Amino acid sequence: MQYTTKSTNPYHPDITIFLISIPFINAINYYLTYTNIQLNGFFLLTFTLDTLQGYLGWWGARACILYLDKKIPYENNLGKRLLIQFITTTTVGLSIITLLTELVSWLARGRPAHISFYSVDLFIIGIWFFVINGIYAGLHFYNRWRESEWIRQEDQRLKTEGLNVRLGKEEVRLQFNDVAGLFVDEEYVAACHHNGKKYYVDQSLDKLEKKLPQTHFFRLNRKFILNRSSVLGFKRLDNGKLHVFIAQHPLLPSEITVSRLKAPSFKAWFRPE
Secondary structure, three states, X not given: OOOOOOOOOOOOOHHHHHHHHHHHHXXXXXXXXXXXXXXXXXXXHHHHHHHHHHHHHHHHHHHHHHHHHHHOOOOOOHHHHHHHHHHHHHHHHHHHHHHHHHHHHHHHHOOOOOHHHHHHHHHHHHHHHHHHHHHHHHHHHHHHHHHHHHXXXXXXXXXXXXXXXXXXXXXXXXXXXXEEEEEEEOOEEEEEEOOOOEEEEOOOHHHHHXXXXXXXXXXOOOOXXXXXXXXXXXXXXXXXXXXXXXXXXXXXXXXXEEOOOXXXXXXXXXXXX
């Protein structure tokens, strides 16, 4: 089970947005800067090089933003974060573009870039970095809102939905928040109540994994899915695996091993920011 409230890219879908938009931004810059554009091979080469420079400048700015996420989160001091972010991303982005422009100019013409690059082009590009920062701030708060909505919906599911389970010949509805965990019991799947009772479920762990609220349940290995309330903590092992400590329950072991591959997802699930 993947903990899906956290994405490996907290600004998704920024990469797609800028891969598509930067060539268009470059075209607008050309329109604003040059009065006589001739569509020929030289123009295509120049446009391609400028677009690649734009990509590298944006990627440098993006790296700054991801670094600042760790050092100065938006939620701690929004005004300070936005000011520092704009200054650093603009400085880094313009520096990359300037260095590349000068390099290309010296290689192609044997002289520095034209003075208009510094008086006009960099000013226009600086405005675009202001727009880029606005897009990233917007994506941050939009994704935060989506995460909070997803968590709210999962919490609502925990309170209102449940599993159809069997106890002998009796079939009952067991609410999600009453389930301490689920595990493979010989050829069946068992659900254990917090009170110690064991019920059986006519579904595989694979199907149950997709059905359960992911904020509260995690599949530790092929045999166990546990409720967050049943997990006390964990210990890191030298091989990258984890020993997870389980709250005392007559049907559950005191420790369960989580594989090296699942360890990062488990840690993110166990201690969400």
